[in-house]
Structure formats: structure tokens, C-alpha cells
Amino acid sequence: MSRADTTAELRDEGPVRGVGAVGEAAPVRAVRPLWSLGLLRNELLTTLRRWRTLALLAVLAAVPVLIGVAVRIETGGAAAHGGGDGGGQGPAFLAQITNNGLFLVFTALAATLPVFLPLAVGVVAGDAIAGEASAGTLRYLLVAPAGRTRLLLTKYATVLAFCLVATLVVAVSALAMGVLLFPLGDLTTISGTRIGFAEGLGRALLIALVVAASLTGLAALGLFVSTLTHSGVAAMATTVGLLITAQILEQVPQLHAIQPYLFPHYWLSFADLMREPVYWDGLVKNLELQALYAAVFGSAAWARFTTKDITA
């Protein structure tokens, strides 16, 4: 390889990419399969150990505590009231909490899904690449012979793992509060049929997974935004701004034509898992839409990240 070639390589790939590209082009070193797992583990630990992440998770864990205590105080411990006059105000399932603590899980997820959860995911996703760039650590990450594609995949996997962790934090905190403050037992689905507590727990877990999956589209969007800028703050703000914009557009009835294509549109469909029989239409649409967002913005992030100059 002549020096001229190397120079050209460096120029269009960016200084750091050159190193990685040489490593890939001449596979002298066999890539150990566990290597990317190690990278993922590192990423996960770095992300989850950040004070910022821990604070986000603490806020998420506090929401069910707040709801649980408020409902408990409001009903004064006497379940006689039953919340019948609530008239359906507040987040979904709120009226049922006093009768069954398990409903606190659903209420907490319904309350955090529109804002808190995506906010946390937006922060982590927006920070993924841009944060490294602004801290000046991105080039060192790329010195390792992992390749940009794999680094990007690792970052996305980390964000997805955070989606799951955040959702489970809400669910587990809500379950703990529900057990502490309210009676448990068989629960009535929103279709009026009864299911056992064990099946209820199973559905709660399933709902948590669906909620986590609902965030994958936003995660990909955040990752794409993150590859566009060198400023972590800018990426986070943009991602959260896009989230809020989408939520506002959801509220404008005149825009009903485009609403089915906005990523938050089917978010509340997780409640369909509490129908008997389960009503799959909305759930399937939600997952399809999230997969579409993940594919579009994931590939856009890849196109951007593998071709851009890394200068910081």
C-alpha cells in the first residue's frame, strides 16, 4: 500500500476510520466473537454507572411511589369509595388500583410512557455518539479494531438495554408499592373477565416488554441525531424536542392523516394486553411502526456514522 493510497484513505474516511479500515481490509487478526460482547459489556457498565443515568432511573422509580401514595391517601385506606366517581380522569387503570395493587404497574407504565420514559431514553440515545464526540473519547473508541458499524450496533444495543432497564425499574417499583399499599388477588381485565394473579403477573411482564419495545423507534431516532452533531447536549435536546413535537402533533385532530406514522401513536396500545381476549391490532401496528423507525433511522445513523469525519 503506497503512501498515496493511505493518504487518500485517511482523507475520505476521516483520520481514525483509516486505522479501522486497514484492520478490516487486511484481516491479519481474527475477530474474536466475544470481543463485541466485551465491548457491549463495557458500554453497558459505562452507561449504567453514570450519575446521570442513575438519577434518571431514580426519577422513574419515584413515579409509581408517588402515584401509589397519592391514591392511598386519597382513598383514606378505606376501599369503600372505589374511585367510582373518578369519571376516568388521570392515567389509565387509575380507578382499579385500590382494588388490586397489580394495577399500579399498569398505571405507572401508562403514566411514564408519554413523557418520563422516552425522556430518559432520549437522553441516553442522544448522548450515545455525540457525548463521546464532545468528550473527545470517540476517536479512542474507534482506535480499537471494532469497526464503526459494530460500534454503532453496540451503542444501539446499549440504548435498547437501557429502554428495558428503565421500563423494568418502573414496573418493579410499582409492583413493590402495589404489594405494600394495596390488596392483591385475582384481577378483572378491562373486558370484565377475571384472570388469576399469576396470569396477571405474566401480563404485567409482557406489558413491560411491550413498553420497552415501544421505545425502540425513539432510540434509533436519538442515535441518528447523535451521529449528526459533536455536541452531546445538542443531540439530547434535539431528540427530546422531536419527542415533544411528535406528542404535540398527536394532539392536533386536523393532522389525523399523518398521526398513524408518528412513533408515539400506538404507545398506549399496550393496554390492549389487558383485554380478554387480547386485542392484537394496535399492538402489532405499534411493533411494526417501531421496527420501521428502527430500520429507517438505524440505517440513516449507519450511513452517517460510517462516512463522516471524526475529528474529536
Added chain:
Amino acid sequence: MAPYESDGSRDVEETDVPHSRRRKAARYAVPAAVVGVAAATIGLVPALADSGDPDLPKITAQQLVQKIAESDVEQLSGTVRINTDLGLPDLGGLESGLTSGAAGDGSGSSADPSAKLTELASGTHTLRVAADGPDRQKVSVIESAAEYSLIHNGEDVWGYDSKSDAVYHETADTAETAGTAAQDGARHGRQGLGQAPATPKDFAEQALKAVDDTTSVTVDGTAQVAGRDAYKLVVKPQHASGTTVGVISVAVDAKTGLPLKFTLTPASGGAAVLDVGFTRISFAEPAAGTFDFTPPKGAKITEGKDAGGAKGADGKAREHSGDVPQGFGPGAGLLGGGGADGAKVLGKGWNSIATYDTGQKGGIPSSSAGGDLGGFLGSFGDKVSGTFGKGTVFSTRLINALITDDGKVYVGAVTKDALVKAADAAH
């Protein structure tokens, strides 16, 4: 850069930069392609799924009507989409506020079927229905993260509103004796449930009742509804210039004779006023626990008898919401509306008009009930006058109602002029 390399370097630069741009463009083509494929899928799949009209043996309209009459489907479960476009101003929350406010005077239970079923009279709703014989039926209105279920199981009729965790209960006996009180609510709940209310079958039967010599009934090819082959029955009023009903189209399942889809287009054209159809249907036995209902612990239960006390309020609520259920079909005051006290039917066939006396002088009934509300409603109506005196006409794309100043009400799926003429004649 060293001078002896400059030539080569320039060479590389000239050929390589466009190359890199091309590669960059190629990478960005991936997300673009994903978007393209997705758009194509969204656009094409419904078109491809529409596999054309099925080939079915020819059948006469007579035979098809016979088939509907003989249909003996006892067990089914499915999803129904109901779309109503009466051309009313979009009141949104205001409308339901009025309805629940009026109903709230009496029972105040959000699980009361009458309040819930009025909601179906506007907009798009998804319902799930299940039936197993004449004694066990269930209808659920799917709402965002909530559901309203009406369950009929033997002696009991339960209404459960999951949003407020409220339960409405009555026994079959109560429902019958409650007769007039429950003109729209309880009785509709029970009797209607017997045929799974708001299903296409319900509407089709009403439409066929109106068939007489002023009606043309034809079979218009075939269609696929909810994945099943169906005949299309077209009912058209003829020589009935007064009616607002344009065309009624019913898709009838070829195998079972069950109406799967019902579409009513007004004479004035445009989108269908009422479009009810199964989007999914299964004739298998519904799951065992479907019709069992035990009120959840702590839920507020309203007994049907109590709700009967809300009669006046309910009646009002229905008037305010435009008497929509009353006139879905011609004449006979369909869907329980005929139960209105002292209602008479003027004329016959498609031009028939239901009339009753509210006994309230002063026109719009609500003007005595609540000044604000009255004025508000009055602003929607058109003032008319004739030999009968003065009155206000409330119009929708299908139903028109004339409320005269001396308290008489004329309602029908007829034009304004026909209403005024009927009022004149009655005078």
C-alpha cells in the same frame, strides 16, 4: 507532501473524491430504500389483499332475503367497526359532557348502557361482539386503554366501564318491567343484546322491515368482508321523494346468511352516514369465561332499578343528542326509539315520520330545562313556519327533526319540507 508524489496524489484525489461521494450516496440510499419499501408496502398491501370479488353462484334478491331470515347463527365472535357520519358539528367532549351531565341527574353511573350507546352515534368505534345462543351475549366498546362491556348471561345483564371501574347491573325481569323507563337503555341492552346490538345484522333487519312496494331490492354482485365471501344486497327507496335515505347496501355471508356489513348512503350523496361491518369474524364457540362477570372488589355498582329513576334525564339526553338512534331506519322508530311515549307514525314506507307530543310549550324542550342549553341547541336549528305555527328544524345528513313551538316533535329520515308538510297536515 513531497514533490515527487504530487502527481500521483492529485491523480488519486481526482478519481477518488467522486468515488467516495458515490459511496456516501450509496450508504444514504439504504435508509431511503427502507422508506420506499415501507411506503410501497403501506400503499400496495391493501390493494393486493383486495383479491377481487369472489365467484359465487347466482342468487335472486328474494332468495337472499330469505337466506337472511333463515340465518341461524348462534355462536360467533368478532370485531365490528362502526362509523357514523351524520354531519353533526364535531362537539367532541362537549357532546359527551352534555350527555353524561343530563344522565348524571339520575343514576350517575358511567356504566349505564344508555349513556354509552349514545356515544356510538357519532364517530368511529370498534366493538367486539361475542354470542353463544340466545342467553349469552357480550358487546365491548374498545376505547383507548379502557373498555365498556355489556354482558348478558342468562338472568343477568352487566355493564362494566373499566375507565371508572363502575358496574351497572340488572336482572332480566327488571329489564322487562322497566319497559318504558328503559326505552333506550335497559331494554335496548337486553333485547338488543339478543341480537348483538350495533351489528350489521341489527341494521339489516330493520332495513328489510321497511321493504315494500316503494323499494327496489337487488343483488349487486359479490364482495369479500372480514375474509368471507358475501353477496351484496342493495335496497333503494323508489318513488319516495321525501326521504333522505339514498342507498342501503348489505353484504350477506354466502354460507350462513349473516349480514356482515351494512352501509347507508344518504340521498344527498357523499360519504356513508352509517357504515357498520365486521372486520373479523369467527363462528366458533367463544372462550368459556367470556360471559362470566363478577364485579371487581370495590367497584361501584348501580342496580338497574335505580337507573329507571333516571328516565326523564335519559330521555332528555337522547333528545339533546339528536334522536339519532330513533331514526336510523324509516318510520317505525328503529332501535327502540318507537317506545317513546305516545309516539305516532305518520305516513308509511320511507316517508314515514314519527311524531309525539312532549307536552312542553315553548318549543325546544330544553329551553324550559336549562336556558343556556336551550339557546345553545337553538343556535344549531333552522327556524321554520307554516300553517302549524312556528318551529325549529334540526338537521343531520340523515335524520331531520322538527320541534314546533307548541311542543310537538316530528322526526324522520325525510327532508325538511316533508317534515313541515307533515306538521301542516297534522295541524
